[in-house]
Amino acid sequence: MLGYLFSRLVSVIPVALGVSLICFLLVHIAPGDPLVAIMPIDATAEQEAEMRAVYGFDKPLPVQFGIWLSNAVQGDLGRSIATGRPVGPEVTRAVGNTLLLAAAASVIGFPLGIFFGFMAGYLRDTVWDRIITASAIAGVSTPNYWLGMVLVIIFSITWPLLPSMGAGPGGSGAWVWDWQHMRHLVLPAITLAVVPMGIVMRTTRALVSDILDQDFVQALYAKGMTRTGVLRHVARNAAPTALSVIGLQLGYLLGGSILIETVFNWPGSGYLLSVAILQRDLPMLQGTILVLAMFFVTLNLLVDIAQSMIDPRISRA
Amino acid sequence: MTFTTTPASVVIEVPAAPTVSYWAGVWHRLRRDPAALICAAILLALIFSATFAPWLGFADPYTGSMINRLKPIGTEGHILGTDELGRDMLSRLIYGGRLTLFLGITPVVTAFVIGTTLGLIAGYVGGWINALIMRVTDVFFAFPSVLLAIAISGALGAGIVNSLVSLTIVFIPPITRVAESVTASVRKLDYVDAARASGAGNFTIVRVQVLGNVLGPIFVYATSLTSVCMIISAGLSFLGLGVKPPEPEWGLMLNTLRTAIYINPWVAALPGMMIFITSLCLNLLSDGLRSAMNVRQ
Numbered sequence: 001m002l003g004y005l006f007s008r009l010v011s012v013i014p015v016a017l018g019v020s021l022i023c024f025l026l027v028h029i030a031p032g033d034p035l036v037a038i039m040p041i042d043a044t045a046e047q048e049a050e051m052r053a054v055y056g057f058d059k060p061l062p063v064q065f066g067i068w069l070s071n072a073v074q075g076d077l078g079r080s081i082a083t084g085r086p087v088g089p090e091v092t093r094a095v096g097n098t099l100l101l102a103a104a105a106s107v108i109g110f111p112l113g114i115f116f117g118f119m120a121g122y123l124r125d126t127v128w129d130r131i132i133t134a135s136a137i138a139g140v141s142t143p144n145y146w147l148g149m150v151l152v153i154i155f156s157i158t159w160p161l162l163p164s165m166g167a168g169p170g171g172s173g174a175w176v177w178d179w180q181h182m183r184h185l186v187l188p189a190i191t192l193a194v195v196p197m198g199i200v201m202r203t204t205r206a207l208v209s210d211i212l213d214q215d216f217v218q219a220l221y222a223k224g225m226t227r228t229g230v231l232r233h234v235a236r237n238a239a240p241t242a243l244s245v246i247g248l249q250l251g252y253l254l255g256g257s258i259l260i261e262t263v264f265n266w267p268g269s270g271y272l273l274s275v276a277i278l279q280r281d282l283p284m285l286q287g288t289i290l291v292l293a294m295f296f297v298t299l300n301l302l303v304d305i306a307q308s309m310i311d312p313r314i315s316r317a
Numbered sequence: 318m319t320f321t322t323t324p325a326s327v328v329i330e331v332p333a334a335p336t337v338s339y340w341a342g343v344w345h346r347l348r349r350d351p352a353a354l355i356c357a358a359i360l361l362a363l364i365f366s367a368t369f370a371p372w373l374g375f376a377d378p379y380t381g382s383m384i385n386r387l388k389p390i391g392t393e394g395h396i397l398g399t400d401e402l403g404r405d406m407l408s409r410l411i412y413g414g415r416l417t418l419f420l421g422i423t424p425v426v427t428a429f430v431i432g433t434t435l436g437l438i439a440g441y442v443g444g445w446i447n448a449l450i451m452r453v454t455d456v457f458f459a460f461p462s463v464l465l466a467i468a469i470s471g472a473l474g475a476g477i478v479n480s481l482v483s484l485t486i487v488f489i490p491p492i493t494r495v496a497e498s499v500t501a502s503v504r505k506l507d508y509v510d511a512a513r514a515s516g517a518g519n520f521t522i523v524r525v526q527v528l529g530n531v532l533g534p535i536f537v538y539a540t541s542l543t544s545v546c547m548i549i550s551a552g553l554s555f556l557g558l559g560v561k562p563p564e565p566e567w568g569l570m571l572n573t574l575r576t577a578i579y580i581n582p583w584v585a586a587l588p589g590m591m592i593f594i595t596s597l598c599l600n601l602l603s604d605g606l607r608s609a610m611n612v613r614q
Binding site for chain 1: 457459474551555568575597601
């Protein structure tokens with residue numbers, strides 16, 4: 001177990017390096033000079049060279065990568081080209097809001113997905129199974145940015161029950177755990193939850209229906225175990241795979257939230273990204289992507305470890 | 318030569334059984350799946366109307382009149398209403414299918430070709446080449462797909478070509494991974510050894526023994542990616558990263574109509590409805606193909 005833990009931890013290092021390299025290269029695959037957006041048209045050659053030196057663009061690429069990486073490890077993600085402010089603190093604040101939204105979506109999506117998926121697998125080929133399978137595939141097929149608009153049309157415009165914009169009354173950025181703020185979370189969280197819920201439903205259904213076909217289930221019934229007892233065994237067998245799918249979906253919530261945040265003006269990393277894209281603020285884009293990707297890498301690591309704890313076969317392999 | 322060739326008279330005559338080809342079998346099973354058939358029909362209709370839109374007598378999707386802007390659904394002459402510049406919605410939705418479907422399908426096809434090649438090489442050759450290809454793939458897997466698409470598109474800037482490039486990059490790693498694992502498992506089977514023993518070279522083995530057996534599962538997997546690809550590419554346009562105005566494209570239309578959501582909400586939601594229906598059909602068809610081809614994943 002310890003050996004597995006260690007090798008899994010070590011294997012993260014090259015992936016994390018690769019991820020940083022890709023994020024670093026984002027600025028350099030961009031067409032044109034990254035400074036063009038902020039340099040005044042009448043800037044002299046000396047002024048341009050000075051700016052270049054300030055941002056470090058005058059050094060060879062591998063050197064730039066080394067400097068950038070060592071800064072990033074220390075939490076310095078560079079300065080925004082649009083505002084000149086440090087990227088790090090802004091990204092941290094925004095990612096906090098994104099995580100809040102993703103957590104809310106997980107609380108809605110995963111338990112429901114597992115419950116209905118389990119039901120469909122257990123009641124295979126009944127009307128319930130068909131209804132659940134159909135709604136799962138509809139959920140998976142939904143462009144969530146559109147679903148967000150539809151929910152706004154229904155619950156904010158037709159019946160003005162819930163707010164459609166921002167993360168709190170009056171566009172305040174600070175989050176407070178009261179109903180005034182939680183109301184703002186309802187629509188974006190539901191929107192974000194629909195696709196992962198569909199995926200979890202489909203996976204759980206397939207898992208449960210596969211496991212019920214196995215001989216040991218017959219054996220358990222034959223020795224007189226109650227239905228609840230058998231279901232407990234089925235759940236235990238489905239857990240590792242279900243967990244890995246949930247972990248993957250948790251990561252996709254971070255990606256999916258980018259579009260949802262744009263729809264609901266939610267002040268998270270997605271909103272930050274869309275502003276950065278609009279202003280062609282490459283350091284901001286780079287920093288946000290790096291932080292989100294690192295979250296995803298860590299999440300995958302945690303899921304793998306949790307999985308090996310539930311299912312001892314994994315760490316022995 | 319000490320080997321004796323088998324005398325012709327000893328060859329056992331196998332009675333010609335009525336064999337059904339693999340694809341005939343797939344088609345036979347698919348024909349009994351009403352959901353898949355309906356979806357295929359809807360998709361074909363969408364592709365047909367999008368391809369031949371200029372000859373089907375729809376209104377011009379680029380010109381509108383500002384007097385007739387944001388008409389509701391059911392307006393005379395504009396059955397699905399008009400958009401924020403008074404352009405006919407029905408026409409724009411039909412024309413919009415061109416770019417949306419193109420941007421949904423092309424990256425997956427390209428990624429299918431590249432990913433299958435990489436996966437075949439990695440799975441068949443093994444060793445350090447496998448390690449190299451698969452470790453690079455792992456790095457790309459460390460990004461959620463939407464995030465990676467937005468990152469690359471965000472850096473490259475808006476435009477159709479940039480969208481195509483970023484979406485292709487997003488879908489190569491998953492296809493490579495599936496192709497590698499399928500190839501690696503086929504490679505260990507006895508008939509590959511048999512082919513090698515009978516003197517077949519690597520290229521012949523891959524072409525004859527391996528390719529035919531790995532393409533099915535990879536193909537089914539790739540079809541399940543088309544709906545994801547379409548949703549992401551429309552999402553890129555929705556963020557202002559893909560197609561540029563005034564081109565009709567469902568994601569971009571959804572974005573520009575967002576401002577009209579308080580005036581004429583259901584017209585504003587129409588382009589998303591199209592994305593939803595198309596992606597639902599793609600998913601149901603892919604599910605039908607999967608069970609008809611007996612692929613397990």
